Amino acid sequence: MGNHKDTIAAIATPVGQGGISVIRISGTDAMSIISKIFRKNDSNHILKSHHIYYGKIVNERKIIDDVLVSVFLKPKSYTGEDVVEISCHGGMFVTQKVLQQVLNNGARHAKRGEFTQRAFMNGKMDLTEAEAVVDLINAKTAHTLESAINQLEGRLYISIKKILQKLIEIRSNVELDIDFSDQELGEETDDERRKALVEIKTQIESLISTGNQGIILNEGYRVAIAGPANAGKSSVFNRIIENERSIVTDIAGTTRDYIEEDIALEGYLVKIYDTAGLRESKDTIEKYGMNKTLEIISNAHLILWIEDSTVSRETFPELMRKMNIIRVKNKVDLLNNPSMITDGIPVSAKTGEGIQELKNLIVNNISIEEYDLSKGLISNSRQLAAVEKSNVAIKNAIQALDDSRGLEFLAFDLREASEHLEEVIGKVTSEEIINSIFDRFCVGK
Ligand SMILES: Nc1nc2c(ncn2[C@@H]2O[C@H](COP(=O)(O)OP(=O)(O)OP(=O)(O)O)[C@@H](O)[C@H]2O)c(=O)[nH]1
Numbered sequence: 001m002g003n004h005k006d007t008i009a010a011i012a013t014p015v016g017q018g019g020i021s022v023i024r025i026s027g028t029d030a031m032s033i034i035s036k037i038f039r040k041n042d043s044n045h046i047l048k049s050h051h052i053y054y055g056k057i058v059n060e061r062k063i064i065d066d067v068l069v070s071v072f073l074k075p076k077s078y079t080g081e082d083v084v085e086i087s088c089h090g091g092m093f094v095t096q097k098v099l100q101q102v103l104n105n106g107a108r109h110a111k112r113g114e115f116t117q118r119a120f121m122n123g124k125m126d127l128t129e130a131e132a133v134v135d136l137i138n139a140k141t142a143h144t145l146e147s148a149i150n151q152l153e154g155r156l157y158i159s160i161k162k163i164l165q166k167l168i169e170i171r172s173n174v175e176l177d178i179d180f181s182d183q184e185l186g187e188e189t190d191d192e193r194r195k196a197l198v199e200i201k202t203q204i205e206s207l208i209s210t211g212n213q214g215i216i217l218n219e220g221y222r223v224a225i226a227g228p229a230n231a232g233k234s235s236v237f238n239r240i241i242e243n244e245r246s247i248v249t250d251i252a253g254t255t256r257d258y259i260e261e262d263i264a265l266e267g268y269l270v271k272i273y274d275t276a277g278l279r280e281s282k283d284t285i286e287k288y289g290m291n292k293t294l295e296i297i298s299n300a301h302l303i304l305w306i307e308d309s310t311v312s313r314e315t316f317p318e319l320m321r322k323m324n325i326i327r328v329k330n331k332v333d334l335l336n337n338p339s340m341i342t343d344g345i346p347v348s349a350k351t352g353e354g355i356q357e358l359k360n361l362i363v364n365n366i367s368i369e370e371y372d373l374s375k376g377l378i379s380n381s382r383q384l385a386a387v388e389k390s391n392v393a394i395k396n397a398i399q400a401l402d403d404s405r406g407l408e409f410l411a412f413d414l415r416e417a418s419e420h421l422e423e424v425i426g427k428v429t430s431e432e433i434i435n436s437i438f439d440r441f442c443v444g445k
Pocket residue numbers: 228229230231232233234235236247248249250251252253254255256275276277278330331332333334347348349350351
């Protein structure tokens with residue numbers, strides 16, 4: 001997780017030419033590094049926090065660039081450490097030279113997300129807020145952005161904290177009873193504990209119910225295009241994404257590996273998959289592709305089942321009976337009487353007919369309910385998994401009370417329940433999970 005005593009630096013703006021570039025430095029040596037390489041335009045050498053200074057970055061006597069230097073002394077900075085930001089002219093060459101000067105004078109090049117990771121380590125934000133930073137940067141649609149901003153405000157953190165507080169109260173009361181079992185401390189009766197736990201369970205379950213929606217907003221609504229070979233799946237896929245991304249031929253078995261594209265539909269992020277046609281095949285690669293198809297189908301929120309309307313009715317694979325399916329009849333341009341179609345949505349990937357209706361249907365299926373933003377929304381699978389584990393532990397705790405299993409069992413379940421909630425906000429999260437979260441960032445953030 002890096003050594004937090006060292007000082008890190010990176011270019012914080014996108015790579016390429018621009019009006020300005022920002023080089024960010026954070027750590028104990030940030031101020032001494034800047035004093036070595038920066039010459040202010042007046043004779044006063046003092047750099048105060050939350051001030052911006054105009055001057056030059058120099059290499060011994062040579063001027064590298066005219067810059068603005070912003071100073072944020074700890075703890076009032078993004079990372080909670082001393083932070084200096086150098087705004088220099090935006091050419092690649094000059095930016096690299098300024099960065100090199102910073103690195104030559106004692107900073108180390110920052111890793112992906114390392115600034116935000118330090119902010120997390122220094123208690124500037126919890127894990128849900130750190131995740132919101134990366135979601136915000138990566139947001140491709142209006143709804144994703146809205147959900148990230150809401151999370152950045154710490155709403156989910158506050159909700160979880162409140163539940164945790166109650167849980168810890170009950171827990172410490174139970175543990176007190178265990179420690180002093182010979183003395184009748186009995187502040188809380190089993191009935192009171194049960195009631196409090198049921199209330200916590202309700203709150204956790206309401207959070208979980210936001211999870212599926214939050215994940216759709218953030219990670220995308222997954223739509224799998226599937227169906228028999230040669231029905232025109234790739235052609236429909238290309239029409240929907242408005243790009244000739246997938247290979248189309250008249251040979252059945254053209255698509256072997258799945259193809260994934262992100263599109264925005266009415267502000268929603270939709271992940272759309274073109275998959276291999278389902279048919280009997282002895283070809284090893286094609287069989288492998290079909291297994292992948294089945295995996296994608298089972299993970300999809302919605303399936304577009306594409307059939308060739310000129311071919312007699314096909315049957316669905318067993319797997320899909322319970323799934324959310326839109327049946328699509330493709331190639332209607334080849335029919336004499338397309339209005340005869342009653343068992344699916346008539347489309348033609350060739351002419352584009354019916355494609356807009358299909359897109360509207362996808363959006364209608366997303367069915368995100370109005371959610372209460374003030375409570376915060378679970379927004380990724382990691383958070384959902386941890387909250388679900390906590391819920392299981394709470395249920396076990398209630399069961400332990402009902403079965404009069406003894407306070408030790410109850411204490412054990414309560415500890416597990418709070419640990420899983422703490423995992424969501426990053427209090428007891430493993431180093432591996434933390435590293436994988438910050439790996440999603442870009443360098444310089
Ligand atoms: N007339 C007509 N032909 C179509 C239409 N859609 C696809 N085709 C043709 O049907 C053939 C198969 O199209 P693909 O899109 O490759 O079909 P697929 O379902 O992806 O096929 P596999 O990947 O092999 O399973 C190609 O020759 C397409 O040009 C359509 O709407 N009308």
